[in-house]
Amino acid sequence: MDEKLQEIEQRFERLTADLGNPEVIGDRARFSQVAKERAQLEQLVETFREYKRVKADLEGNQALLQDSDPDVRAVAKEELPALQDRLSRLNELLKILLLPKDPNDERSVILEVRAGAGGDEAGLFAAELLRMYLRYAERKGWKFTLMDTSDNAAGGIKDASVTIEGAGIFSYLKYESGVHRVQRVPATEAQGRIHTSTATVSAMPEAEDVDIQINPADIQMDVMRSTGSGGQSVNTTDSAVRLTHKPTGVVVKCQQEKSQIKNRAMALKMLRTKLYEMELEKQQSVRDAQRKSQVGTGDRSEKIRTYNFPQDRLTDHRIGLTRHNLAAVMDGDIEDVIVACRTFFQAEALRQQQAQA
Secondary structure, eight states: OHHHHHHHHHHHHHHHHHTTOHHHHHOHHHHHHHHHHHHHHHHHHHHHHHHHHHHHHHHHHHHHTTOSOHHHHHHHHHHHHHHHHHHHHHHHHHHHHTSOOOTTTTSOEEEEEEEOSSTHHHHHHHHHHHHHHHHHHHHHTOEEEEEEEEEOTTSSEEEEEEEEESTTHHHHHGGGOEEEEEEEOOTTOTTOOOEEEEEEEEEEEOOOTTTOOOOGGGEEEEEEOOOSSOSTTTTTSOOEEEEEETTTTEEEEEOSSSOHHHHHHHHHHHHHHHHHHHHHHHHOHHHHHHHHHHHOSOOTTOOSEEEETTTTEEEETTTTEEEEOHHHHHTTOOHHHHHHHHHHHHHHHHHHHHHHO
16 A cells, blocks of 8 residues: 555655646646646645654654654654554555546536425425525535525425535435435424325435536427416526426426526536436446435435434434534534534445455
């Protein structure tokens, strides 16, 4: 592993030098490519360099254990466990950082939230989940655009689609796909009984033009009046667009813009992403099985996470994580949950790789 890490460090240093090369600076495409590759290696290289520093400190500490001065030996012995623990943690982190990268990790995301089982309460919960993710996106400084939403009569949503743009967003949100369950007393419950409802979340890596080529003849476009809350153009112009991909039956809709042309472009982006997701599932049977088991049908018995309001507790059932303060969670304070999921599944991938070695 050390040899591979040294090669990566040398590559990182060459890329750093290239960023100061006038020829590279003058070539915008090449400069962007070099900067992107260097950024992808930065965390790994910094971790490796810290690993080497701690390893050197540990070796120096072990040498001091043989010092003739008993006070020096005592200090060295006291510091030894912390250095050993730090070196072990860095070693495990390096193994995780060396895992093969998901090629979709650097992509933007199209996030879909749908009400599941539970009637109006499920729609209200779906709306709260959507707000939670949008608030989280705001905290991260990500740009997002609500592409389509279908409201229900109780003030919640039946479903919604949103694009979240930026580098590496899929690596954060890909573990959010699945059934989210809520347990609480609905506002309409007169007898104070706790109800259980669900919503499903799907986070898909946004496809690019080069990923999926769509034959225009395969698309049926319908235009209609926009519905729901909005500006002056809502319900007055045929600006909403629905695209149907005839070979697969996939249907997408966008009504957020006043311009039919803009709505069509956004709907085409959604369609391309859905077709790309379908293609990925065909190519990767393991990922397909995982996604189906996560998203499921929306039944109450299927869940990846539970939001228990009476006990003020969030539980992620896949990784055994529990945290409190649901008010903060629903306001987008979910960074610790996101990081915990990423760390857990990276560790799982490492264990599988070591078992196959």
